[in-house]
Amino acid sequence: MVKTKRIFERNFRIQRILRMAIEEVKIPQERVAVLVGTKGSMRRKIEKISSTKLIVDSANGDVKIEGEDSLKVFTTRDVVKAIGRGFNPLKALKLLEEDNVFELVSIKEYAGKSQKKEERLKSRIIGTEGKAKKTIEDKTYCELSIYGKTVGVIGPINKVHIARRAVEMILHGSQHGHVYQWIDDQLEKEKLDDFSQEIQ
Numbered sequence: 001m002v003k004t005k006r007i008f009e010r011n012f013r014i015q016r017i018l019r020m021a022i023e024e025v026k027i028p029q030e031r032v033a034v035l036v037g038t039k040g041s042m043r044r045k046i047e048k049i050s051s052t053k054l055i056v057d058s059a060n061g062d063v064k065i066e067g068e069d070s071l072k073v074f075t076t077r078d079v080v081k082a083i084g085r086g087f088n089p090l091k092a093l094k095l096l097e098e099d100n101v102f103e104l105v106s107i108k109e110y111a112g113k114s115q116k117k118e119e120r121l122k123s124r125i126i127g128t129e130g131k132a133k134k135t136i137e138d139k140t141y142c143e144l145s146i147y148g149k150t151v152g153v154i155g156p157i158n159k160v161h162i163a164r165r166a167v168e169m170i171l172h173g174s175q176h177g178h179v180y181q182w183i184d185d186q187l188e189k190e191k192l193d194d195f196s197q198e199i200q
Helices: 002-019 029-036 038-050 070-084 089-096 115-126 128-140 160-172 176-199
Strands: 021-026 053-057 062-067 100-106 143-147 150-156
Touching: 021 070, 029 038, 029 053, 029 070, 038 053, 038 070, 038 089, 062 070, 070 089, 070 100, 089 100, 089 150, 100 160, 115 128, 115 143, 115 160, 128 143, 128 160, 128 176, 150 160, 160 176
Parallel strands: none
Antiparallel strands: 021 062, 053 062, 100 150, 143 150
16 A cells, blocks of 8 residues: 555656756856845745746856746746846846736847947946936836846836837937937827727
């Protein structure tokens, strides 16, 4: 009877492992402590909210995400990636909400190998006293993180593409005022489209 029970438990564990979804992501080593939190508090918080398990290799920044729900595992991967790209973990956790998504823009694609140009482009996205970054965030209801050679964007699925395009326009050299006006035009266009759908 005991042997039968052990076989059943072993088979159950095997079936559970086979059903397990797994995603892997690498983050900068200096962001590992942020992901894990004090005595593992942030890692446990993410695991609890997402119903996943995080296996973190602190030595090289490799993170494995495991869970039985493949969608939650995939979304949690984006949470980890966002933390790795400079986002506060609490802001990254917004990605577990159904309507929020994560986008990443490469500054390197615009700066090439020039460190000087890379720093100049970062400064343009941030703006004087952070004005450009804050304006894009306020207008699009998104969050931006300028970290390393990337700009991360978190926000509503119907607004992230606008914030991303605004960042890309600045990286291309567009004037800030022109970019802000473009955002306003896009938001107005979305409102009109939504209104047209409502009356149909």
